[in-house]
Amino acid sequence: MRILRFVVRRLLLLLPVLFGILVLTFLLVRVMPGDPIASLLPPGEVTQEQIKAARHEYGIDKPMLQQFVVYVKDMFVGNFGRSFQTGRPITSELAQHLGPTLELITISFVIAVLFSIPFGLLSAMRLGKSSDHAIRFGSLAAGSFSPFWLGLLLILLFYYKLGWAPTPHGRYDPATNLHTITHIDVIDALITGNFAAFRSVMSHLVLPVITLAVIMSPGLVRVVRSSAIDVLRSEAYSCAVAHGLSSRTRTLHYVVRQSLISLPTLGALIFGHALGGVVLVESVFSWDGVGQWALSGLLFRNYAVVQMFVLLSAFIYVIVFLIADIVHALLDPRVRI
Amino acid sequence: MATNVSIERITSARIFGLRRVVSKTGTIPTLSIVGAGIVVVLALGATFAPLLTHWNPTQIDFNAVLVGPGTQGHFLGTDRNGMDIWSRVLFGARIDLLIAIVSVLAGAIIGTVLGATSGYVGGWFDEVSMRACDVVQAVPGFILALTVATVLGTSFLDLVIALTVSSAPNYMRLMRTEVRSAREEAWVEAARSSGVSAPNLLFRQVVPNCLGPVLVIAPLACGWHILALAGLSFVGLGVQIPQPEWGAMIANSTGDLASGAWWTSVIPGIALFIAVLGFSLISEGFQERRH
Numbered sequence: 001m002r003i004l005r006f007v008v009r010r011l012l013l014l015l016p017v018l019f020g021i022l023v024l025t026f027l028l029v030r031v032m033p034g035d036p037i038a039s040l041l042p043p044g045e046v047t048q049e050q051i052k053a054a055r056h057e058y059g060i061d062k063p064m065l066q067q068f069v070v071y072v073k074d075m076f077v078g079n080f081g082r083s084f085q086t087g088r089p090i091t092s093e094l095a096q097h098l099g100p101t102l103e104l105i106t107i108s109f110v111i112a113v114l115f116s117i118p119f120g121l122l123s124a125m126r127l128g129k130s131s132d133h134a135i136r137f138g139s140l141a142a143g144s145f146s147p148f149w150l151g152l153l154l155i156l157l158f159y160y161k162l163g164w165a166p167t168p169h170g171r172y173d174p175a176t177n178l179h180t181i182t183h184i185d186v187i188d189a190l191i192t193g194n195f196a197a198f199r200s201v202m203s204h205l206v207l208p209v210i211t212l213a214v215i216m217s218p219g220l221v222r223v224v225r226s227s228a229i230d231v232l233r234s235e236a237y238s239c240a241v242a243h244g245l246s247s248r249t250r251t252l253h254y255v256v257r258q259s260l261i262s263l264p265t266l267g268a269l270i271f272g273h274a275l276g277g278v279v280l281v282e283s284v285f286s287w288d289g290v291g292q293w294a295l296s297g298l299l300f301r302n303y304a305v306v307q308m309f310v311l312l313s314a315f316i317y318v319i320v321f322l323i324a325d326i327v328h329a330l331l332d333p334r335v336r337i
Numbered sequence: 338m339a340t341n342v343s344i345e346r347i348t349s350a351r352i353f354g355l356r357r358v359v360s361k362t363g364t365i366p367t368l369s370i371v372g373a374g375i376v377v378v379l380a381l382g383a384t385f386a387p388l389l390t391h392w393n394p395t396q397i398d399f400n401a402v403l404v405g406p407g408t409q410g411h412f413l414g415t416d417r418n419g420m421d422i423w424s425r426v427l428f429g430a431r432i433d434l435l436i437a438i439v440s441v442l443a444g445a446i447i448g449t450v451l452g453a454t455s456g457y458v459g460g461w462f463d464e465v466s467m468r469a470c471d472v473v474q475a476v477p478g479f480i481l482a483l484t485v486a487t488v489l490g491t492s493f494l495d496l497v498i499a500l501t502v503s504s505a506p507n508y509m510r511l512m513r514t515e516v517r518s519a520r521e522e523a524w525v526e527a528a529r530s531s532g533v534s535a536p537n538l539l540f541r542q543v544v545p546n547c548l549g550p551v552l553v554i555a556p557l558a559c560g561w562h563i564l565a566l567a568g569l570s571f572v573g574l575g576v577q578i579p580q581p582e583w584g585a586m587i588a589n590s591t592g593d594l595a596s597g598a599w600w601t602s603v604i605p606g607i608a609l610f611i612a613v614l615g616f617s618l619i620s621e622g623f624q625e626r627r628h
Contacts, residue, residue, distance in 0.1 A: 016468060017471045017472055017475055020472030021476070024472055032487060141614060143613075146567050146606070146609055148567075148571050148584075149567075149602070149609060152606070155594065160597075273478065275477045275480060276477040276483075276568075277479065280568050280571060294483075298483060298574065299573065306487070310476055313477050317475055318475050
C-alpha cells in the first residue's frame with residue numbers, strides 16, 4: 001500500500017517534468033535553421049504554391065503557439081506527425097526502429113551489470129591490493145574509450161583480422177528471411193522458429209553489445225565498489241565480524257545486499273547515458289535503430305523525427321529513473337516513508 | 338569581539354575549503370599527478386605543434402595518399418586525402434582540448450553561480466531553477482548536445498555552447514546541495530548575523546568552501562566533453578573536415594579498414610583515448626582520497 005502511494009506521488013511529480021520536456025523539444029526543433037520543405041522538394045520543378053501547400057499540410061505555416069497547441073493535442077491521440085522525408089507517420093517509423101535499439105541497449109545493460117557486480121565487490125574486498133588496482137585501472141581505461149572507436153577496433157580485430165564476426169553491417173543476414181513481427185529481432189527469430197536467423201541475429205549482436213557493455217561498465221563497477229567499501233567500514237559489519245558470522249554469511253547478507261542498494265539509481269543514469277552512446281554504436285555498426293533514424297532526421301532537419309527522438313529518449317530516461325526509484329524503495333525501506 | 342572570532346573562522350574555513358580540495362594531508366595523489374602529466378604533455382604537443390612537424394595539418398601530399406606509418410617522411414602515415422596524420426593528431430589536440438576545457442569552465446561557472454544562488458536563496462528561485470534542471474537533465478547529455486549542435490551549427494562557439502548547455506545542470510545540482518548544507522553551518526550563521534552582505538557571504542565565503550566536489554569532477558568532465566565532441570564530429574555534426582579533429586579524423590577513415598589501412602582510424606583514436614584517460618586519472622586520484 002505504502003509502495004503504491006510512493007509510486008503515485010512519483011508519477012505526479014513527473015507530470016510537470018514531462019510537460020517541460022514537451023516545451024523544450026518543441027522549441028529546440030522550431031529554432032532549427034533551414035526550411036525542411038524547401039530542402040526536400042526538388043528545385044525548379046515546384047511552384048511557390050506547392051511549397052505553400054506542403055507547408056500547410058505539415059502545419060508549419062501557423063503561429064508557434066498554435067503549432068504547440070496542435071502538437072500537444074495530437075500527441076494525446078497518438079498522432080506525432082509525419083516524417084518530412086518519407087511522408088509516413090512518425091509512430092510507425094518509430095515502431096520499426098525502436099525494437100532493435102532497445103534490444104541492443106537492454107542486452108548490453110544486463111551484461112554490463114552482471115560483470116560489474118562481481119568486479120566491484122572483489123575490488124572493494126581486496127581494497128588496496130593489486131587486484132583492486134587492476135580493476136580500478138581497467139574500469140578507468142574502459143571509461144576512456146569512445147564508443148565508436150572501440151566499435152571500430154572490434155571490427156578491425158574480429159572481422160578484418162580474425163574473420164570471426166559477421167559483416168558489421170545491419171542486424172542479421174537478409175538471406176535468413178527473418179519475418180518481422182515485433183521488430184525485436186531476437187524475439188522475432190524465436191517465435192517464428194527461424195533458427196538460422198536466430199544464429200545470425202545473435203552473431204551480429206556480439207560486437208555492438210560488447211562495445212556498449214564496455215562503455216556502461218565503469219560507472220557500475222565504481223558505484224558497487226564504493227558502496228561495498230562503505231559497508232565493509234560500517235559498524236554493523238564490524239559487529240557481524242565480532243559476532244563470528246561466517247565470511248559467507250557476511251558477504252552475502254551484508255556486503256552484497258547493502259552494496260546493491262545504490263545500484264538501481266546509478267543503473268538508470270547509465271542506461272540513460274547509453275541512449276546517447278547507442279547513437280554512435282549504431283552508426284559504426286550500421287545498426288538500423290532509433291539512433292540511425294534520428295541522425296538522418298537531424299541531418300535533414302526533419303522536425304517530427306528529431307522531436308520524437310528527443311521526446312522519446314527523455315521519456316525512456318524518466319521512466320527508467322522511476323523504475324529505479326521503485327526498485328530502490330523496495331530494496332531500502334527507509335526510502336518509502 | 339564576537340565579530341572578530343566569526344571573521345577569523347570564515348577566513349580559516351575559506352582556506353581550509355580550498356585546501357581540502359587538494360587533500361587532507363596536503364599532498365596531491367599520485368594518480369592525479371600521472372593524469373596531469375599526460376594532459377600537460379598533450380597540451381604542450383598542441384601548443385608547439387608547428388615545431389613538432391613540418392607538415393601542415395590540411396596540406397595534401399599528392400605523392401603519398403594513404404601511406405603507412407614511417408613512409409615517405411610521414412611519421413604516422415597519411416589519410417585518404419594525403420594529409421599527414423601526426424600533424425593532424427597534434428593540431429587536433431588544439432581543437433579537442435580547447436573546446437573541452439572552455440566548455441567545462443563555462444558549464445562549471447554558470448552552474449556554480451546559479452546552483453549556489455539557488456541553494457542559498459531557496460524559495461521560488463530554487464524551485465524554478467531545479468525544475469528547469471529536471472527538464473534539461475531528462476534528455477541524455479549527448480542527445481541534447483547533438484540537438485543543440487544541429488540547431489546552432491558547427492563553429493567553435495556553437496560546439497562550446499552545445500556542450501555547456503548539456504553539462505551546466507550537473508554543476509548546478511552539485512553546488513546547490515553543497516551550499517544548502519553549508520548554509521546551516523554555524524560559521525555562516527555567525528557571518529550573517531555579524532552583518533556580512535549576502536552576495537559577499539555567498540560568493541566569497543560559502544562558494545569557495547563548497548567548490549570541492551565541482552573541482553574534483555571538472556577534469557573528468559573535460560574527458561567527457563572530449564568524448565562528446567569527438568562523437569558529434571564522428572556523426573558529422575561537430576568539427577568538419579578538413580579541420581583536424583580526432584573524432585572527425587576517425588569518421589573520415591572508417592572506410593579505410595576494408596583496404597587494410599588501420600592507421601587512419603586507430604591512431605587518432607589512441608590520442609582520444611589517452612587524453613580522456615589523462616583527465617579521468619586526475620579526478621580518480623582525488624575521488625579515491627575519500628576512501
